Amino acid sequence: MTQHVSNNGFETAAMLEKLGVEAIRIDLPFRLNHVNCFLAETGQGWTVIDAGLNNDYTRALWERKLQGKQVTDILVTHYHPDHFGYAGGLQEKTGAKVRMTQTDAAAGMASWADPFLETIPENYRASGIPESQAVQMAKNTEEFKPLVSPLPKIEQYLAEGDLVQIGHNEYRVISTPGHSDGMICFYNEEHRTLFSADHILPKITPNISYWFHGEKDPLASYLASLKKVRKLDAGFVIPSHGSPFYDANQRIDELLRHHDERLEETLEAITAPKTIFKACETLFRRPLNVHEMRFAVGETLAHLEHLRHKKECRREMTNGIWLYEKV
Numbered sequence: 001m002t003q004h005v006s007n008n009g010f011e012t013a014a015m016l017e018k019l020g021v022e023a024i025r026i027d028l029p030f031r032l033n034h035v036n037c038f039l040a041e042t043g044q045g046w047t048v049i050d051a052g053l054n055n056d057y058t059r060a061l062w063e064r065k066l067q068g069k070q071v072t073d074i075l076v077t078h079y080h081p082d083h084f085g086y087a088g089g090l091q092e093k094t095g096a097k098v099r100m101t102q103t104d105a106a107a108g109m110a111s112w113a114d115p116f117l118e119t120i121p122e123n124y125r126a127s128g129i130p131e132s133q134a135v136q137m138a139k140n141t142e143e144f145k146p147l148v149s150p151l152p153k154i155e156q157y158l159a160e161g162d163l164v165q166i167g168h169n170e171y172r173v174i175s176t177p178g179h180s181d182g183m184i185c186f187y188n189e190e191h192r193t194l195f196s197a198d199h200i201l202p203k204i205t206p207n208i209s210y211w212f213h214g215e216k217d218p219l220a221s222y223l224a225s226l227k228k229v230r231k232l233d234a235g236f237v238i239p240s241h242g243s244p245f246y247d248a249n250q251r252i253d254e255l256l257r258h259h260d261e262r263l264e265e266t267l268e269a270i271t272a273p274k275t276i277f278k279a280c281e282t283l284f285r286r287p288l289n290v291h292e293m294r295f296a297v298g299e300t301l302a303h304l305e306h307l308r309h310k311k312e313c314r315r316e317m318t319n320g321i322w323l324y325e326k327v
Contacts, residue, residue: 009243012236012243012244012245015193015236015244016238016244018168018191019040019166019167019168019169019188019191019193020040020041020166020167020168020169021038021039021040021166021167021238022038022039022040023036023037023038023238023244024036024037024038024039024061024062024065026052026053026057026058026061026082027057028052028053028082030291031289031292032204032241034241035050035052035082035083035240035241036050036238036239036240036241036242037049037050037051037052037083037240038050038166038195038238039065039066039069040166040167041069041167042072042073042165042166042167043165044072045069045070045071045072045073046066046069046070046071046072046073047071047072047073047074047075047164047165047166047167048071048073048074048075048090048096049074049075049076049077049166049186049195050075050076050077050082050083050084050087050197050240051074051076051083051084051085051086051087051089051090052082052083052085052086053081053082053085053086053147053148054085054086054088054089054146054147054148054149055147058085058086059086059089062086062090066094070094071090071094071096072096072097073096073097073099073164074087074090074091074094074096074097074098074099074152075099075100075158075164075166075186076098076099076100076104076152077100077183077184077185077195077197077198077240078100078101078104078179078180078182078183078184078197078198079100079104079105079107079108079111079180079182080179080180080198081144081147081148083197083198083240084100084104084108084148084152085144085147085148087100087152088148088149088150088151088152088153089150091152091153092150097155097156098152098153098154098155099154099155099156099157099158099164100154100157100158100182100184101157101158101159101175101182101183101184102154102157102159102182103177103181103182103214104180104181104182104183105154105157105182106182107180107181107182107213107214108148108151108152109151110213111211111213112141112142112144112145112148112149116213117138117141117142119212120137120138120141120212121134121135121138123212124137124138124297125320125321126317126320126321126322127275127276127277127297127301127321127322128275128276128277128278128321128322129276129277129297130277133290133293136290137290137293137294137297140290140291140294141294158173158184159173159175160173160174160175161173164186166186166188166195169188169190169191169193170188171186171187171188171193171195172186172187172188172189173185173186174186174187174194174228174229174232175225176197176199176225176228176229177215177218177221177222177225178199178206178208178218178219178221178222178223178224178225178226179197179198179199179206179207179208179218179222180198181214181215181218181221183197183198183199183225184197185197185199185229187232187234191235191236192232192233192234192235192236193234193235193236193237193238194229194232194234194236194237194238194248195238196229196234196237196238196239196240196248197239197240198239198240198241199225199226199229200226200229200237200239200248200251200252200255201239201240201241201242202237202239202242202243202245202251203241203242204241204242205255205258205259206222206255207295207298207299208222208259208299208302209295209297209298209299209301209302210298210301210302210305211298216305216309217302217305217306217309218302219259219302219303219305219306220306220309222259223256223259226252226255226256227252227256229248229252230248230249230252230253232248233248233249234248234249235247235248237251259303262283262303263303263306263307265283266279266283266300266303266304266307267307267312267313267326269282269283270304270313270324270325270326271325271326272325273316273323273324273325274323274324274325275321275322275323275324276297276300276301276304276322276324277297279300279304279324280293280296280297280300283296283300283303284296284300304324307324307326308324311327312326312327313325313326313327314327
């Protein structure tokens, strides 16, 4: 897919400066090797958008960036560890008020707690994943616990239409479920500027997964959110991965086409009954590590479930394993 970035890096840097926003690139130990967090001054102090993982590298980076600054607010776009992980630690250090949606606050509190973690191996077995691999994948999820601890205290729940001050401007909260059930973006109409978080990315397609909890058809939510944001006709997009770019709608159209094509490929993969794991192996042909396999299985399942909700495929359980087949 085409990457829509400005031909002039100075132009996007100048735009961020005009908005009163500093992008903080935080390295990640994954194939997706960074997350963009943001720092902006308001009249009362400094606002942080997303916080990175809670690890030594991230803590040291924020220590340098925030030296001499009073952080009053931490805005969290969604509960995934690379955004939510250090929110609690940074809150403890600064006393800042953490704000995010109630939906993703609940998901963030539950996703690395034992009651949910204990259900994962059984769900992976039902997906047809070989036992040794299922155990590794469940362990990989559990390994994130220290990267999201301590959990933050949420002092205000953000909702559609709320206004937040970021730098020189006020932004409206836009609810964009899909990548997570309670994901939000921030939009300023005067500058046609969208903080797109992981909803719209310039180079890669955001991961849309079903994680065995929450919204039953997250892909339907995501496609509806894309069409909703398309109506804004945002000119300048500030994503959480990759560089800022122009023309949100061109990228949205590409993402909509991608999922149409992916749904066709998924249907072709299940002309005969297949487990989630076997369908995943058909759709993802390159070697995947344990972490990547978790996301691949989740994305495969999201597409299968979307097709099932549209009654284009059926699901039956045989010997404790779900099988999907095109209708």
